[in-house]
Amino acid sequence: MLDALYCLNCQVFMKYIIRLQAEITVKSRSVRARHGKLLTANLRNQLKAIDADITVRWLWDRIETQLPAQLSAQQHQAVVERLSSTPGVLHFERVQQHELTDFATLLEWVLQFKAQQLENQTFAVVVKRKGHHSFSSQDMARYIGGGILERVPGTRVQLKGAAQEVVIMVADDTVFLVEKRFAGLGGFPLPSQETVLSLMSGGFDSTVSSYQMIKRGARTHYCFFNLGGDAHEAGVREISYYIWQKFSPTHPVKFISIDFAPLVDKILAHVDNSLMGVVLKRTMLRAACLATRYVNAQALVTGEAMGQVSSQTLSNLAVIDEVTNRLVLRPLIAMDKQDIVDIARHIGTEPLAAAMPEYCGVISNKPTVKAKLGAVQAAETVITDELIEAQVYNAQVIDIRQLHDASMAKVDLTQGANDNAPQVILDIRRSEEQEQAPLQQQPYPVESLPFFKLEKHFKGLPSDTHYLLYCDQGVMSRMQALHLREQGFSNVSVYTQASA
Structure with a gap:
């Protein structure tokens, strides 16, 4: 529940000030403008779904969102959740707004919102200004701080490490008092980067790598190779829908399901145990390259991390990538498993990923850590292009917006x-x-x-x-x-x- 959401003396409208990810602000003027407009449009589309009267304005160095008075506490919470889950937002602040007047009037206004929480606390006043004014930031900070010290019992100024920080922002003729700051997702707004196709198994690695690409501003479609039947596919559908709905609902994507059972049967019957894992991964890349035609993706995304399992040594990854001229991105390549699990927990996919069975690893017995390209190419001759094309041609290509209902119906x-x-x-x-x-x-x-x-x-x-x-x-x-x-x-x- 949002703290101090309503009070009798609060203004009619509540406002949030949204700051763009730092990497956006240092780009050229044209690129920064494109990112700002994309982020504004994404926020507007999501917040209008909560209430049609919510307004979103881009003001170059910030985005302002104004909420009408009739919003319920649940709607306020939904706004915070949307702002915190949208790529491109560095952080956002819930603020109260006042016209720029004399310091005495502003002090009374600050005390109205801050006096109670400042009692018996150390505090510091921070003033940030934009525009031309007859006073300095230090002038206002000293006046407001002195007034708090005089009027609020038990307060003590502490410029570093204070228990409470009173943040005031002055933008031309408007003053904002920060009530609370929230962390944003960071990254770039969708779809500022090009489109990718993520190979999804539903486990920790593929879900976190998909999230990382969305966070970086890439529209991310999902490709699932069905090795484990309806239950496995249902689980991957659910987790794919969850990631899309939470972090990128403004841009519909596709979920591609390819029946890989015939290909796995070939691998199990004809490929040496030590090479099965590498051959399977190469076969998946071959199929995924063909599947990009359904979504016009410029790159493939996998959840591999260097050295995590035997097939993910640098030697094996080089052999795997040789099968395609398509760019293969591995966002997790240098991450520890625990760090990946921690991210999954943070974004809410840990329980789903933990329950997901792992099928890729069970088909390979005593895998080699240094597969020879010639041996792999000879072993995979039984996996013909025609066989792969047939499976991709018969793939299910589903709009992610219908995915949730389809899974529920089962x-x-x-x-x-x-x-x-x-x-x-x-x-x-x-x-x-x-x-x-x-x-x-x-x-x-x-x-x-x-x-x-x-x-x-x-x-x-x-x-x-x-x-x-x-x-x-x-x-x-x-x-x-x-x-x-x-x-x-x-x-x-x-x-x-x-x-x-």
Whole structure:
């Protein structure tokens, strides 16, 4: 919940000042103008969906967003979430606005909003100015600071490391008082860079690499090679939709699903164990290059990190890349696995990625760390261009905006397939999430079984009971329900509190 969202004396409109990513501000005037206009348009499109009366203006060095008085607390929170998830925003500040008048009037205005939180605190006043004025920033800071020191009990000036910082910005004839600063995503606005196609497995690496490309301003389409059936594809669809919806909803993209089972069968039957991983990756690049025609992508994106697994040594990566003249980008190439997991946790994809099965690694036994190009080329002769072209030609190419509904349709969201069986809600969230927001007053008994234990322990549950899987967003529960259905369990569906 936003702190101090409403007060009786607040002005009618609330305003946010948005600062562009620092790399944008040092570019040439024409490039900076293009980035500023793109970011303004992206923010306007997203915020207008929250409320049509929200205004967004680009003022060269900043973007100002003004919110009408009728917005609910939930809408205010949605605005903050959109601003913090849009590429190109360095940071943004919630501010109060006042016309530039005499210092005494401005002091009363500052005290109206800041006096209570400054009591018994150390503080510093920071004034930033733009425009021509008869006073200096130090003049205003000294006056406001002296007034606070005199009028607010228990205050003490501390210029460095103060508990509270009073930030005042003067822009020509307007004064802004910063109430709170929020971190932005950074990066460049979409689509300031060219289009890419990301190879998605749904694990930590591919999801974080896709996020990194979106953050950098590239429209990112998704290509999935189906090795694990409907449950795997459903999971990758969900995580792809989540990344798109959270970080790039202003620009629709495609989700391309290619049935790779026939190609994997060829590899398993004809390729030496030590070369399987490299041959599989080369086959994926060959297919992905053909798939770029569906989305006009200029580069491919993978989640490989140097040395993370045997197929990702520099020698093997060079052999893998030799198969294509298309640019292959690897945003994670020098990152540690824990850093990748930390980013996944930060952007909200960790639970989904953690539950995603890894199929690429299981087809290779004792892989070589230094594959020879000649041996690889000889081994992959069974993977003909015609075979790859046939699979790509029959690929499913889906608008990402329809992806979520299509995934949901695969699992019944009603209470259960057998309404005569006892119903039990199975809370599959992590233990700490269950403790923070426990399920209470539900129509059925609630049992706990975290998602990472579900596959191992579900077969031991009573088969005459129908289990309704629950998680906060419904994404993990759908994915797990699909996986269990695929394994032959019919006594499982998805539970939402709205369906209770």
